Amino acid sequence: MALKGFNSSVFMAPMAGITDQPFRRIVQSFGAGNMISEMVAVNALQRKNPKSWKIADVRDENYPVTVQLVGNSPELFAEAAKFVSELGAAAIDINMGCPVKKIVNNNSGSALLKDEVLASKIIETAVKATPLKVSVKFRKGWDNEHINAVSFAKMCEQSGAEHITVHGRTRAQGYSGIADWNIIGEVKANVKIPVVGNGDIDTPEVALEKMKQTNVDGIMIGRALLGKPWLLNCIHCKIHQLSEPQRPNVAKIRDILLQHLNLLVEYYGEFGGLSVSRKHIGWYVKGLYEAKRFREEYTKITELSVAQNLINEYFSKVVE
Numbered sequence: 001m002a003l004k005g006f007n008s009s010v011f012m013a014p015m016a017g018i019t020d021q022p023f024r025r026i027v028q029s030f031g032a033g034n035m036i037s038e039m040v041a042v043n044a045l046q047r048k049n050p051k052s053w054k055i056a057d058v059r060d061e062n063y064p065v066t067v068q069l070v071g072n073s074p075e076l077f078a079e080a081a082k083f084v085s086e087l088g089a090a091a092i093d094i095n096m097g098c099p100v101k102k103i104v105n106n107n108s109g110s111a112l113l114k115d116e117v118l119a120s121k122i123i124e125t126a127v128k129a130t131p132l133k134v135s136v137k138f139r140k141g142w143d144n145e146h147i148n149a150v151s152f153a154k155m156c157e158q159s160g161a162e163h164i165t166v167h168g169r170t171r172a173q174g175y176s177g178i179a180d181w182n183i184i185g186e187v188k189a190n191v192k193i194p195v196v197g198n199g200d201i202d203t204p205e206v207a208l209e210k211m212k213q214t215n216v217d218g219i220m221i222g223r224a225l226l227g228k229p230w231l232l233n234c235i236h237c238k239i240h241q242l243s244e245p246q247r248p249n250v251a252k253i254r255d256i257l258l259q260h261l262n263l264l265v266e267y268y269g270e271f272g273g274l275s276v277s278r279k280h281i282g283w284y285v286k287g288l289y290e291a292k293r294f295r296e297e298y299t300k301i302t303e304l305s306v307a308q309n310l311i312n313e314y315f316s317k318v319v320e
């Protein structure tokens with residue numbers, strides 16, 4: 001059973017600089033799983049910052065997309081909730097987990113873990129401002145001395161969040177160490193709203209195991225999708241007991257990569273698209289034949305047709 005109002009119990013994790021429209025289109029092309037934007041700052045939306053408006057604008061996509069908002073002002077969240085619903089968002093997620101200094105110093109992201117009163121006001125105001133579902137994504141606590149995931153989850157529930165996502169790391173951990181799924185299970189046992197677990201899921205088997213272990217309602221996957229956009233659908237099929245889709249062979253990976261590159265160039269223009277494609281290319285070819293040399297050559301390219309030729313030439317030498 002999917003989470004109520006969503007296509008699946010499997011969620012793409014929001015990742016700044018990665019989960020843009022081209023990435024969502026590629027992931028979506030394999031099938032199911034819920035799509036999300038990169039985080040968008042509510043004050044940048046209010047200033048009508050063009051880059052932020054572009055991130056929040058999901059009207060061109062023919063599948064539901066959750067837009068994630070970050071900030072610290074309840075009033076700006078209310079305004080932003082209206083903007084993003086006009087820009088096609090199917091749901092809104094509030095970022096209360098981002099560990100990045102620039103965000104935290106602005107009393108946003110994971111800084112809100114230390115201010116449950118303001119966090120509650122933000123959720124309540126956003127919920128009142130929009131008919132869209134509002135969820136909250138947060139970490140297990142600020143640091144080892146301040147683990148408050150359970151009380152924070154209860155606060156989210158009381159403030160009107162439709163569901164919550166818990167990343168089983170503290171802010172202090174960043175992305176180091178391993179995600180703590182015990183606390184995710186504890187959160188699940190203490191609230192009635194659906195709970196999505198997040199952290200270190202990299203295979204369908206691990207996803208299923210963690211779901212069974214913690215009884216969570218959904219699973220969110222981030223870094224494991226880098227260079228493997230088909231994985232979200234594989235995890236969806238495992239969780240929803242559908243037959244397992246075939247993993248792409250090398251020729252198929254080449255085709256996915258070329259399609260992703262075209263989408264990036266369409267969305268960002270030739271220069272911007274090629275520039276964003278470099279990190280994705282690195283992830284797609286990781287572990288393949290002479291990947292390092294190929295990446296180095298690719299980085300120098302400034303024209304789409306040259307990039308396409310290099311990809312074709314490289315893959316003609318890669319064997320299964």
Ligand SMILES: Cc1cc2nc3c(=O)[nH]c(=O)nc-3n(C[C@H](O)[C@H](O)[C@H](O)COP(=O)(O)O)c2cc1C
Nearest residue numbers: 013014015016038039095167199200201221222223
């Ligand atoms: C490059 C990168 C960018 C991220 N950007 C965001 C973001 O914009 N909003 C957010 O809530 N989390 C963000 N995250 C955290 C992920 O959503 C996720 O919680 C984290 O990576 C743990 O999940 P994973 O182990 O499946 O990757 C980001 C993570 C990475 C690696």
